[in-house]
Amino acid sequence: MKKSSKFIVGLLLLSMLSPISAAANENVVVIGEDNQVESQPVRTNRSIVQEQPDEPFEAKTTAEREQLPQKEQEIINRMEQYLKENSNPNARNFGPVLNKLIASLAFDATVRRENTIFSIADLLGITGTSETSSWFENVAGKSERYITVFDEPTQTNLKLHSYYVDNQSDKTAVVHHGYRSNSMNIMEEAQFLYELGYNVIIPDARSHGKSEGTYIAFGAYERNDINAWINQELEVKPNQKIVLLGVSMGAATVMMSQETPHPNVEAVIEDCGYYSIEQQARDVMRLITSKLQYIPLVNKVDWYNCENELIDSLNNQFVKPILKVDLFSIAPLNSVSKSNVPKLFIHGSADWFIPPVAKDKLYTASLGYKDQLTVPNAGHAVNLKVGGNLYKDKVSSFLKTVNQMKSLRPQLAEDKNLLFNTEFKRNTAQTSFDGWKLSNNGSKFNSITASNPYEFVLKKSGGEILSALSTDRNGLKFYKKRTGSAAYAAQEVSLTKNQPYELSFDAYNPNPKEYSEQVIKYGFGNSLKQEKQIAKNKVNKKIAFTPQTTGPQNIILGSEMTYSSLFGRKDTVMYLSNVKLINTDRTAPEPVKITQVSVTPSETFLTGQGEPETLIQVVSTTNEVILEVTTDSNGYFNLAVPKQQTGTLLHMVNKDLKGNTSASIVLVSN
Known part of the structure; x- marks a missing residue:
């Protein structure tokens, strides 16, 4: 959304018809996406590792190891003992075993509540210890609360703890601590919001403080606890207005908790949160591998160059099977890009643990009303302490602005797959897949008469199958034999002029290193993109398309064998799965512009402009559609609103073809 205005239009119920200007009362509120990030007066390295990012991996001597701080030597000693006890340098599988062991070190140190080897938090000096708070000791109305949640990794229930301070208010703040910390470590932020008039909930996250738990999931499950x-x-x-404030991992957690906004949450304040746990995992992995330089058993390998393999091992052998989540799915950046809850992003300019670039990325990606603050010279998780009044004034100003925003927020419609039967189930006649047409050349599509229980045969020669389509657990299977043989599937979909669409799917070549070659062909109509697929894993493919006319369009997926080698297979197979066609319009319309208001004793006539050929809706405070008209090719409309009772509040929104709706104009009857 661009910068826009919020108009409050009084439906002045006069006894005579009279044209008047657009609004009797007009409040200008910035609700657009100003993606200019603040200049950074002090910048630090991106990584939590103190070495320069391009510093090479080098085997260190015993003398260099003995020069390290005693605590660091102890951790390296534990790592060395662990690797020696669990590996055999003479074994043929020594390399893969080492990869898994190093990944297990990272998992144990960062994810397990009780570390069996060493703690990353201890190494970095960020372990949270209970602190005293004179405010909390003396404040009235404090109590302890508990909730019970299900823990997916252990398949057990967990009892979670929080402190609560009742300020006899109709607004409540949830204040969430960071990694390896606890509720007592965030009492300064809790006190600040209490002094702004909020009740405060101060939870101990899973596996922290007084809460139960075995594993730290970096927000993957903790975000659900926030809403609980x-x-x-x-x-x-009931009807409490909720504000969320989190620090570090707590910031990431509160951001992710509002990917689907809770109806009572009015704002999120994130303080030094990360944008992706993948990046944090890479930083932690670099920290661990930097210590391997001091261990003779393993320091002949450039472990910096093995980072991708180590991260994959961490994800596939530990995070997925134990935590039951995908490391790459834990990304606050994705959450803020989908949520229009107002957000304030705060970061210290001297934060070395989660550098300020995290704030920049989050702020730029965020939807809805947003603001930002860089606290000069502040390290990690000390922004309130260092920033003082700068921090307090920014938070107070942000919350005041949010409180004045009375219009409905812009809403983005859900991305829906416009394709039918992407599971490729057969039709009742057994001549094709439901909704799909098949072809062996990509131009002429027909129902298939030559089929068997396993596949649709597209082309044969001398009793030999040259191309066929079938399905199995890997998806839609394209079989080809001999150079030039091909298989295609197409579906006709009605597309709208000037709307942005995206066709995407996962491609998998089970034999990417074969001498024989094949390509994928996909796209819209006669314009097909052709690509090789040589990766050994599934690769996501995407193609964008904006039609110039409204009407039916063929969506085509195919594969062709382009080269048959004497030294390779005589046939090739390609798999496509997770096929989607979506409207990618993820921009809500601008608020409606009212150009004229005319009032009679029985109704009010509104003239204005929105997006061309879209809906203008008048809705109640419960989102019931009261009136609806369609704008013309230039976006103009006329609308008559019946007389309302004094004090009735209505909202006018612009709803586009996908279903995205604008921020509302508030209509108040006098």
């Missing part, structure tokens, strides 16, 4: 604490508060105090 909110719902518990609403059971006691």
Whole structure:
């Protein structure tokens, strides 16, 4: 959204018809996406590793190891003992075993509550210890609360703990601590919000403080706990206005908790959060591999160059099977790009653990009303302490602005797959896949008469199958034999002029290193993109398309064998799966522009402009559509609103072809 205005239009119910200007009262509120990040007066390395990013991996001597701080030597000693006890340098599988052991070190040190070898938090000096808070000791209305949640990794229930301070208010703040910390470590932020008039919920995250738990999931499950604490508060105090504030991992957690906005959450304040746990994992992995330089058993290998393999091992052998989540899916960056809850991004300019670039990325990607603050010279998780009034003034100003935003927020429609039967189930006649047409040349598509229980035969020669289509657990299978043989599937979809579409799928070549060659062909109509698929894993493919006319369009997927080698296979197979066609319009319309208001005793006439050939809707405060008209080719419309009771509040929104809706104009009857 661009910068826009929020108009409050009084439906002045006069006794005579009179044209008047657009609005009797007009408040200008910035709700657009200003993606200019703040200049950074002090910048530090991107990585938590103190070496320069391009510093090579080098085997260190015993003398160099003895020069390290005692605590670091102890950790290296533990790592060395662990690697020696669990590997055999003479074994043929020594390399893969080492990869898994190093990944297990990273998992144990970062994810397990009770570290069996060493703690990354200890090494970095960020371990949270209980602190005293004179404010908390003396404040009235404090109590302890508990919720029970299900823990997916251990398949057990966990009892979670929080402190609660009742400020006798209709607004409540959830204040969330960071990694390896606890609720007592964030009392300064809790006190600040209490002094702004909020009740405060101060949870101990799973596997932290007084809460139960075995593993730290970096927000993957903790984000659901945030909403559970909110719902518990609403059971006691319905209609509470909720603000979330989190520091470090707590910031990432509160951001992810609002990927689907909770209806009572009015704002999120993130303080020094990360944008992707993948990046944090890479930083931790570099920290661990930097210590391998001091271990003779393994320091002949350039472990910096093995980072991708180590991250994959961490994800595939530990995070996925134990935590039951994908490392690459834990990304606050994705959450803020989908959520229009107002957000304030805060970061210290001297934060070496999660550098300020994280704030820049998050702020740029965020939807909806947003603001930002860089605290000069502040390290990690000390922004309030270092920033003082600068921090407090920014937070207070942000919350005041949010409180004044009375219009409905812009809403983005869900991405829906426009293709039918992407599971490729057969039709009742057994002549094709439901909704799909098949072909052996990509130009002429027909139902298939030559089929068997396993596949649709597209082309034969002398009783030999040259191309066929079938399905198995890997997806849609394209079989080809001999150079030039091909298989295609197409589906006709009605597309709208000037709307942005994206066709995507996962491609998998089970034999990418074969001498015989094949390509993927895909696209819209006669314009097909052709690509080789030589990766050994599934690769996601995408192609964008904006039609110039409205009407039916063929979506085509295919594969062709382009070269048959004497030294390779005589046939080739390509798999396509997770096929999607979506409308990628993820920009809500601008708010409606009211150009004229005319009032009679029975109704109010509104004239204005929105996006061309879209809907203008008048909705109640419960989102019930009261009136609806379609704009013309230039976006103009006329609308008559019946007389309302004094004080009735209505909202006018612009809804585009996909279903995205603009921020509302507020209509108030006098």
